[in-house]
Amino acid sequence: MELLIKNGFVFDPINGINGEKMDIAVKNGKIVESVHDRRAKKIDATGLTVMPGGVDIHCHIAGAEVNTGRLMRPEDHIKDTERKTTLTRSGVGYSIPSTFTTGYRYSRMGYTSLMNPSMPPLEAKHTHEELNDTPMLDKASYPLLGDWWFVLEYLQKGDLAECARYVAWMIGTTKGYAIKIVNPGGLESWGFGRNVHTIDDKVPNFDITPREIMCGLAKVNKMLNLPHTIHVHTNNLGLPGNYATTLDTMRALESVATDGKPVAHITHLQFSSFAGDDWGSMRSGAEEVAKYINAHSHITCDMGQVIFTDTTTMTADGPFEYTLYQLSGHKWVNSDVETETSGGIIPFHYKRNNAVNATQWSIALELALMIEDPWKIYLTTDHPNGGPFTAYPKIIGWLISRKARMATLKKCHKKAQKKSLLPTLKRELSLYDIAIVTRAGQAKALGLKNKGHLSVGADADIAIYNVNPETTDIARKYKTVRRAFGNAAYTIKDGKVVVKDGEIVQHVDGRTIWLDVQTAEQVKVDEEMKRRFREYWTVEYENYPVTDHYLKISDPRTIKADV
Amino acid sequence: MVQQKLRVTLLTGRTIEQGVGKEAGKGTKEYFESTSMCYMDAGDMKKLGIKNNTNIRVTTSNGSVVLRAVKYPRGAMPGLIYIPYGPWANAICSSDTTGIGTPSFKGTPAEVEPTPDKPILTLEELLRSEFGR
Amino acid sequence: MSTTVNAVTCPVCGCLCDDIELTIENGVVVKVKNGCAMCESKFFNYKNEHRNKTPLMRKEGKLVPVSYDEAIHKAAEILANANYPILYGWSSTDCEAQRVGVELAEEIGGVLDNTAVVCHGPSILSVQEVGIPTCTLGQIRHRADLVIYWGCDPWSAHPRHLERYTTFTEGRFKGSEWKEYMNKVKASAGKKKLLSLERREIVKRKPEPIIEKVTVNKPPETLGKAGRKLIVIDVRKTMTAEVADYFIQVEQGKDYELMLAIRALVKDHELDVDQVAGVPVEYLEELVDAMVNCDFGVIFFGMGLTHSAGKFRNVDVAISLIRDLNRRTKFAILPMRGHFNVTGANTVSTWQSGYPYAVDFSLGYPRYNPGETSVVDVLLRKESDAALIVASDPASNFPRKAVEHLVANPLIVIDPHMNATALLGDVVFPAAIVGIEKAGTAYRMDHVPLPLKKVVEPPEGILSDEEILSRILEEVRVIKSQRMQEAA
Structure with a gap:
């Protein structure tokens, strides 16, 4: 099939294209130089904004945690339903939509690729089963490896090479894409109800510290030549004063950075940038964190924007969710996974008139505005932790318009208003910047070579929005932009028009991207390994891997490792 | 003194024999024998003057069914009877879902009387008597 | 021709044991290794008339x-x-x-x-009310030193639960209590055999003295000591109760009451009654001591809670108890799901x-x-x-x-x-x-x-x-x- 998108204003930051009027040709699901002028189906994009399809580096959309969130919150769904149509399956929202609805809603906003960031390896099959039922999008998952006993043991022994081999094995076995580290050391401690509080605390029962885990896995990440860096959820997340831990973490990782390239992605940075000594004195630590990131090149991050709404928090950071439970007394799910990780879920309503919540809202925007290079910080809500992904257009509004964010700030808690740095921040992002923080930057950080740009050979994942950059003063007309980014004029997935005027016009299944990391010497699967398996887990070795059966459309990427 | 009838509370639930029987097949002898029986407290059986394996009639407001009484071997449970899950138990247990969807499978008031001469219906007979099929 | 298939997952109960070894001859299963009675019954009978x-x-x-x-x-x-x-x-x-x-x-x-x-519909309703602090079964194997089965009888419904996941398993941080229990188990198995022979009237024996009264015994001294402990709470003495360190026979329909009393004790309240649901309060106090002093405790619950009066409220209060206990130590709760x-x-x-x-x-x-x-x-x-x-x-x-x-x-x-x-x-x-x-x-x-x-x-x-x-x-x-x- 051939397609020609004519005359749009193209924003393709990876190729440095900033709003130039040009045509984009598509053939067989890829961007091509040109197409047959008569045969090709044409889309008249005159006066419209054309971008690569959206990429989300961090959104919890599938797997055990997400589904338990769905199960525990009928009150979240009852107010937000999607009817079955001749093209689409039915479903429910709001903060934790059912799988089909998740796919459709992302697609309607022009997104085409997502990263599901929190996959307990033991339950990886569940994650993949759900991803198969999440249509319209290409997807990948990060296995949780930071508190896996194998990692702790090999790093403790200082055997990086063996650690790397097992990590490579695990990524392939779970059909994962990157190394996810959550509250390193804290999750193992949580097995007995404890936690770690600095990056140099010893993990109980193991002779290792969070610093050693993070640096060790960052080195492993390099040895394996993984396309993404380690993906880190810091220690002490969500606690006042934790910006110091975040700075410690980033400083610790300097030792691994040797070539000026990023070695770690600090995810949902807002939750790790609190200053103050307690909840009463809690304030923004964004300035210190942003300053550090501006001065260094080894860190990328995403916002973790908070939205004022009722949402569902969920993370592998069990001890943090327990803190939230103690704060809120709300219904609380904790879910520890043997040998690997933990998890927790709490419904949460972020309120404008709550000083802490309002400060959190402000911190995320402060970070996005004060970190000068948009290639370093990307737009997320840590869906659904800060709020559902359907709020992305709102965040775009705040980023491009000082007027928009001041309007919201004015309605916030007085204390938060007084402490907010937003009034001093004049910066307003351009559409070019938005294209970076919502797709190009994310694709680049992920090492997704065929995503996030529109050069010849790239996947024909394209979003077209009803914004005319020539005639629209976006900072003033931010509401127009918000509407446009919430309802794409067209979403094109693999060269097929799947959304038109914000409605699904075709149901397609996306691919599951995973890494086949090839190490020179492989993990030995012998009786000894099987015995160890039986000792560590309650399942047999043979039943652990995610086989091809669990991937509807498998898209493996072969990686040659240095070990 | 031997009583004619005894008021008890009916519990239904699993037993390993019922589990083995259901996996072997619902038409098997194992399944029939393990589900058309009723565990009783030894003291209660004495009160009714019945021995192990005597047939009894258990009646609730939902119906009545003949079962084989078996002495509960592991300890006292006066006032309770225990019928393994199956068509016989469900012929008499309460259908009240108390507004949440789940019937009340445990705690139905029931009455037990010895009926040594009444036969226990087979699965087919039971279904025919209940549903005419 | 005979082939062996290992690591087979057993499609019977919620334990989903995946270590079953089958020997197959001419397309028929002739040998089942590692399976329980239900598992064997399924694999041997799937082709019956x-x-x-x-x-x-x-x-x-x-x-x-x-x-x-x-x-x-x-x-x-x-x-x-x-x-x-x-x-x-x-x-x-x-x-x-x-x-x-x-x-x-x-x-x-x-x-x-x-x-x-x-x-377990009522259990789901409870999760929707109060959430659930839980974990995978391996966590219990590695860490739990206090296992409580409440209103469920794994030896009847999930026969390998204890040996694969809880008290009788060898974990990284907690050892198996298997040997200690072996004698008890043997004794119980012997008794069972005898009973079955009696039932089939192969052996005629004088019946044992009839226990006519429900008595809840004082908790054993060992309850407060280190090592894995198994407690069963039920309305009747189940097979699992026979091998437990401590069995509490609760009056039918009064689980809610008993649980509330335990919650009160966990929160250091004093109770002004001598008995709750047929259980002396002084015994409950010892039970609660064992609960708050363990490293990792877990309650498994079954139909005894979800089918009895109160239904999801029984589970509500059980989960709420676990929420309270997590302020003192680490505790989890899991429903014993039936079908595989x-x-x-x-x-x-x-x-x-x-x-x-x-x-x-x-x-x-x-x-x-x-x-x-x-x-x-x-x-x-x-x-x-x-x-x-x-x-x-x-x-x-x-x-x-x-x-x-x-x-x-x-x-x-x-x-x-x-x-x-x-x-x-x-x-x-x-x-x-x-x-x-x-x-x-x-x-x-x-x-x-x-x-x-x-x-x-x-x-x-x-x-x-x-x-x-x-x-x-x-x-x-x-x-x-x-x-x-x-x-x-």
């Missing part, structure tokens, strides 16, 4: 053999014509079939419900529709209100006008009044065996046995997904649940589109 061998349809009151094509067309016609059909069962089939089931329910605007509604894939049925239904059971698609979108949209209630109100039952036997397991309406309307049954529901059905499909003749996926009681193996071929011509459902769905769509064309 009670197996349904061909599709059946009720003609002139009798079930007669027909072809799959005829049965599928008839089933599709029934479902396409129905206004408010129910689609029930699902817990003894694989997730692959369950996925088709949700799609079919959506297509025909039916009520989709699974067997959780008659077992009832957890999967809830899981699949939830990711596709947002709701774990009792999902009503009649308005075109998923709606959930147990008590209204749950299948027993739909039947008791006599609202449904057709039913599709997959891998389940509601005629045996539903109260009679509910079954009466079920059989008063067209009834389609998909099941490998001729069970009570199949005997009452109008269209009956034989199916391959999931986990023996069909590969798939199931979720263990702690939500760990495991692959089910196909170890032998199904009887010739027999389709799987997934295939039958897919073909019915396809046929329903054909019928509906024909009708649209006719209308146009």
Whole structure:
């Protein structure tokens, strides 16, 4: 099939294209130089904004945690339903939509690729089963490896090479894409109800510290030549004063950075940038964190924007969710996974008139505005932790318009208003910047070579929005932009028009991207390994891997490792 | 003194024999024998003057069914009877879902009387008597 | 020719033991290693004479053999014509079939419900009220030093639970108490053998003295000491209770009271009564000491809570107790899920529709209100006008009044065996046995997904649940589109 998108204003930051009027040709699901002028189906994009399809580096959309969130919150769904149509399956929202609805809603906003960031390896099959039922999008998952006993043991022994081999094995076995580290050391401690509080605390029962885990896995990440860096959820997340831990973490990782390239992605940075000594004195630590990131090149991050709404928090950071439970007394799910990780879920309503919540809202925007290079910080809500992904257009509004964010700030808690740095921040992002923080930057950080740009050979994942950059003063007309980014004029997935005027016009299944990391010497699967398996887990070795059966459309990427 | 009838509370639930029987097949002898029986407290059986394996009639407001009484071997449970899950138990247990969807499978008031001469219906007979099929 | 297949997942109970070793000769399982009595019964009996061998349809009151094509067309016609059909069962089939089931329910605007509604439905309602602090079973194996079974009897319903996941396993941080228990177990097994011989009147013995009174014993000294402890709380002394360190016999229907008393004690309140639910308060105090002083405790609960008066309130208070205990130490709670894939049925239904059971698609979108949209209630109100039952036997397991309406309307049954529901059905499909003749996926009681193996071929011509459902769905769509064309 051939397609020609004519005359749009193209924003393709990876190729440095900033709003130039040009045509984009598509053939067989890829961007091509040109197409047959008569045969090709044409889309008249005159006066419209054309971008690569959206990429989300961090959104919890599938797997055990997400589904338990769905199960525990009928009150979240009852107010937000999607009817079955001749093209689409039915479903429910709001903060934790059912799988089909998740796919459709992302697609309607022009997104085409997502990263599901929190996959307990033991339950990886569940994650993949759900991803198969999440249509319209290409997807990948990060296995949780930071508190896996194998990692702790090999790093403790200082055997990086063996650690790397097992990590490579695990990524392939779970059909994962990157190394996810959550509250390193804290999750193992949580097995007995404890936690770690600095990056140099010893993990109980193991002779290792969070610093050693993070640096060790960052080195492993390099040895394996993984396309993404380690993906880190810091220690002490969500606690006042934790910006110091975040700075410690980033400083610790300097030792691994040797070539000026990023070695770690600090995810949902807002939750790790609190200053103050307690909840009463809690304030923004964004300035210190942003300053550090501006001065260094080894860190990328995403916002973790908070939205004022009722949402569902969920993370592998069990001890943090327990803190939230103690704060809120709300219904609380904790879910520890043997040998690997933990998890927790709490419904949460972020309120404008709550000083802490309002400060959190402000911190995320402060970070996005004060970190000068948009290639370093990307737009997320840590869906659904800060709020559902359907709020992305709102965040775009705040980023491009000082007027928009001041309007919201004015309605916030007085204390938060007084402490907010937003009034001093004049910066307003351009559409070019938005294209970076919502797709190009994310694709680049992920090492997704065929995503996030529109050069010849790239996947024909394209979003077209009803914004005319020539005639629209976006900072003033931010509401127009918000509407446009919430309802794409067209979403094109693999060269097929799947959304038109914000409605699904075709149901397609996306691919599951995973890494086949090839190490020179492989993990030995012998009786000894099987015995160890039986000792560590309650399942047999043979039943652990995610086989091809669990991937509807498998898209493996072969990686040659240095070990 | 031997009583004619005894008021008890009916519990239904699993037993390993019922589990083995259901996996072997619902038409098997194992399944029939393990589900058309009723565990009783030894003291209660004495009160009714019945021995192990005597047939009894258990009646609730939902119906009545003949079962084989078996002495509960592991300890006292006066006032309770225990019928393994199956068509016989469900012929008499309460259908009240108390507004949440789940019937009340445990705690139905029931009455037990010895009926040594009444036969226990087979699965087919039971279904025919209940549903005419 | 004999082959051995190892790491087979057992498709019987929620334990989903995946270490079964089968020896197969000439396409028949001849040896089962590692399995419990139920597991052996399943693998040895799957080919017995009670197996349904061909599709059946009720003609002139009798079930007669027909072809799959005829049965599928008839089933599709029934479902396409129905206004408010129910689609029930699902817990003894694989997730692959369950996925088709949700799609079919959506297509025909039916009520989709699974067997959780008659077992742990109330537990799900409680999770929706208060959440649940839980973990996978391996956490318990590695860490738990206090295991409490409340209103459940794993030795009867989940025979390998103790040896694979809890008290009798060897964990990284906690050792097995297996040896200590061996004597007790042997004694109990010996007694059991004797009893069984007595029952069959092979051995005549004087009956043991009858215990006529319920007495709750004082907790043993060891309860407060290091090492793994097993406590059972139930209304009757179960098989598991016989090997426990401590057994508390609670008065029937008073679990809620007892649990509240324990909560009060955990919060350091004093109780002004001597007994709660038949248990002396001083014993409860010792129990609570053991709870707050353990490193990692866990409560497993079963139908004793969900089926007794109070139902989901019993589970509510149990989970709330665990919430309280987590302020003192680490504690978890898990429901003892019965059928091997009832957890999967809830899981699949939830990711596709947002709701774990009792999902009503009649308005075109998923709606959930147990008590209204749950299948027993739909039947008791006599609202449904057709039913599709997959891998389940509601005629045996539903109260009679509910079954009466079920059989008063067209009834389609998909099941490998001729069970009570199949005997009452109008269209009956034989199916391959999931986990023996069909590969798939199931979720263990702690939500760990495991692959089910196909170890032998199904009887010739027999389709799987997934295939039958897919073909019915396809046929329903054909019928509906024909009708649209006719209308146009």
